[in-house]
Amino acid sequence: DARVTQTPRHKVTEMGQEVTMRCQPILGHNTVFWYRQTMMQGLELLAYFRNRAPLDDSGMPKDRFSAEMPDATLATLKIQPSEPRDSAVYFCASGLVITGRIGEQFFGPGTRLTVL
Amino acid sequence: QKEVEQNSGPLSVPEGAIASLNCTYSDRVSQSFFWYRQYSGKSPELIMSIYSNGDKEDGRFTAQLNKASQYVSLLIRDSQPSDSATYLCAVGTGRRALTFGSGTRLQVQP
Numbered sequence: 001d002a003r004v005t006q007t008p009r010h011k012v013t014e015m016g017q018e019v020t021m022r023c024q025p026i027l028g029h030n031t032v033f034w035y036r037q038t039m040m041q042g043l044e045l046l047a048y049f050r051n052r053a054p055l056d057d058s059g060m061p062k063d064r065f066s067a068e069m070p071d072a073t074l075a076t077l078k079i080q081p082s083e084p085r086d087s088a089v090y091f092c093a094s095g096l097v098i099t100g101r102i103g104e105q106f107f108g109p110g111t112r113l114t115v116l
Numbered sequence: 117q118k119e120v121e122q123n124s125g126p127l128s129v130p131e132g133a134i135a136s137l138n139c140t141y142s143d144r145v146s147q148s149f150f151w152y153r154q155y156s157g158k159s160p161e162l163i164m165s166i167y168s169n170g171d172k173e174d175g176r177f178t179a180q181l182n183k184a185s186q187y188v189s190l191l192i193r194d195s196q197p198s199d200s201a202t203y204l205c206a207v208g209t210g211r212r213a214l215t216f217g218s219g220t221r222l223q224v225q226p
Contacts, residue, residue, distance in 0.1 A: 033213060043160070043204065048213040056213055091159055101147050101167075102208040107159040 002026045004108035006092050012114045018080040021111045023092030024073055032075045033105065034060075034067055035091040043091075049075065050097060082115045089113070119143060120207050122217035130225050135192040137220050139205030142186065148208030149181055151190045154219070155201045164190060195224045 005024045013019055025032050034046040047067035048056040057067060064083070069075045079086055089112050095105035121140045129135045137151075148167055152160035164179040166172045166188065172179045178191040188207075192199055205217040 042218045043216045045213050050211070055211075097211050100211060102211055102214060103148065104150065104162055104165050105206075105214060106162060107152075110159050 004092055004094050004106055006090075006108035006111055008111055009109060010112045010114075012116065013082055014116050015083055016081040017115075018078065019082050019086075019113060019115075021077045021090055021092075021113075023075040023077075023094075023108055025075065025092070025094030026106060027073075029094035029096055029106075031095045031097055031102070031105070032069060033093040033095075034075070034077050035093065035107075036088045037091060037110075038088045046077070046090075079113075082113075084115045087113055087115050118217075119215045120205055120217040122203075122205050122220045124218060125221040126223045127220055128223045128225060129195050131195060131197060133195050135195045135199065135222055135224070137190040137192075137203050137205075137222065139188045139190075139207075139217055140186055141188070141205075141207045141215075143207070143209050143215075144183075144186065146183075146186075146207045146209045148214075149179070149188045150206040150208070150214065151177075151179060151188075152204040152206060152216075153199075153201045154204060160204055192222075195222075197224045197226050200224045 032049040046060045052069040089110045091110045092108040096103045151164040154160045166179040166181045176193045180189045202219040204219045206214040
């Protein structure tokens with residue numbers, strides 16, 4: 001049963017602390033996405049990797065956020081230092097780009113982050 | 117103008133009726149179109165994808181695409197209370213990341 005996994009599922013931390021979220025994409029997928037969802041902003045794209053290379057991180061606050069794919073089975077999103085306004089649900093998704101067209105994309109269960 | 121627009125709803129339909137969800141997009145060269153369902157507190161779940169003009173049916177769901185009008189819709193036949201959720205339209209252009217609409221909340225009244 002192929003699915004995207006994310007850890008942790010819930011995280012409560014204090015302002016100023018580092019937060020690391022991890023994602024294991026579906027085996028064989030060549031694209032990975034990080035999204036943030038809040039009631040006010042909806043679903044926002046933070047970062048997009050294809051074949052482990054970052055293609056678009058324009059939605060990510062560069063001063064505190066960083067995203068990497070150290071290998072094909074792991075994507076990470078780090079926030080340092082965290083702030084209360086970072087409280088949101090963070091989703092990872094993976095999919096395929098084939099023949100120059102983006103295809104179906106599957107979401108993980110999300111990490112619910114609360115920064116106090 | 118938003119790139120992908122959806123009516124936020126809520127769209128309320130009685131059980132057994134047809135629910136019609138609509139989405140318009142601004143980029144004429146978009147090629148990939150998706151509908152996701154998101155229950156409260158859960159992640160978006162892919163329910164339909166469509167790439168060519170016309171209709172695509174899968175069980176009680178039908179996706180309709182009209183590229184000339186830049187319009188994609190989702191019909192849910194025989195709506196059930198379990199269909200109550202937020203439905204997100206997503207549009208893909210080339211290899212760029214999908215652009216999501218803000219979602220339409222559907223309520224199916226028993």
